[in-house]
Amino acid sequence: MDQPVVPHVVFLPFPALGHVKPMLMLAELLSHAGFEATFINSNHIQDRFEHSTNIVNMYCRFPRFQFRSIPDGLPSDHPRSGSTIRELLISSRGESRTEFRDLLVHLGQKNGRWEPPTCIIADGIMSFAIDVAEELKIPIVTFRTQSACSTWTYFHLTKLIEEGEVPFQGDVDMDKTITCIPGLEGTFRCRDLPSICRLKEANDPLLQFYIKETAAMPRASGLILNTFDRLESSMVSELGSLFSKIYTLGPLQGLFDTFAKSPCATTSSAGLMWKEDRGCIAWLDSHPSRSVIYVSFGSLVGLFRDQLLEFWHGLVNSGKPFLWVIRSDSIMGEDGGVREVPLELKVATEERGCIVDWAPQEEVLAHPAIGGFLTHSGWNSTLESIFAGVPMICWPMIADQPVNSRWVSELWKIGFDMKDKCGRDLIEKLVRNLMESDEIVKSTVEFARMARDSVKEGGSSYSNLQKLIEDIKSMSL
């Protein structure tokens, strides 16, 4: 009797943590479903993975899981964070494409026969994967690791340029309302558009990069999003005009509890690139319910020293205990960073603060002591906060973050948006208001409930994952 064919999925994330993490969670979920998985990292990311014990656990749990790596086009000593992220976006096109193609050809050669992988799941900003998939006749599904709303907005960059809205000219009023994105008429001001809209020239390579990458996505046979239907139903249906299949699977970490039946803290993505300081959990244990504000600006955003000091004064003046992630590579500009701060801040921090280099964020957000999250509004952080029922203060900087913070404050009303302002008085006021507002907490708890419903058996994300699994299986018939 013939053995049933085990589907083999190749995963290609964009090489930055905020993209790698959700892709890895998806790869793990499909491994739970019995699929063979090949996860292709950049050499740089793979080097960092190799130092994590989670990798070993993963190989034990999923014997059919393998990592492979390809170059990202940058020298090994390049920082790949802060303002240099632009270089990574552009560089990851050239060499990676050839290496990716060669690797697929190699993976498809089995006992002298061409047995290609069943399917590729590639990041929505790695369009060369679509070119290669078409050439090698391998089905491909695109995974845009942003919200549905941001994805829809990026599809309208060309229209924004044609309408003269972007790039912003001269002394444009940043509060001017944008009207030319269907379904979002009147929702966004200029300042809420993705950060690339602030570039000076329409032909800036970065703006053109996003236009090209986004336009290529509908050539894939489906779109995966880490969101859930009730959170973004209108945007998901707008995207339905471009994609015949959309799999909303968010919050992916919630599916570990329900679909994979393992608590989310054990997903292999935890602590993969930075060593987590678990001492902060013990520190949180000593605090009352909803009393602490958690502060983190993700894996890429950097702070100038004067911004760092404004945040620090604001947090201290709010009088609330705070847990703050300050990555060692996150202070931009002049030296001195965390060490050279005024004595009164140091003293106050010893009394009611805890500063770590990297935290187990999902566990922190789920801790009962956390009452608010001061975030840069990266999509993973936003979704993790929603899932944990924690209201947010948003300080967006780059990419899709300005879109997310607008959604959080105006539409969902589960937080405040500090956009383009970073003063100590404002920070103090917002921290107090957030931690003391019953109304925001109420709506945040309601969104958390919807998120949990979506990943329960029979929920929209749970069902969409089952559908994705069935669709991939049918590709191998």
Ligand code: UDP
């Ligand atoms: N994160 C973490 N510990 C930290 C800070 C961040 O584990 O101390 C994780 C966080 O849980 C999230 C990811 O890093 O999943 C950051 O992704 P996001 O999309 O929020 O922002 P990006 O890093 O892409 O700017």
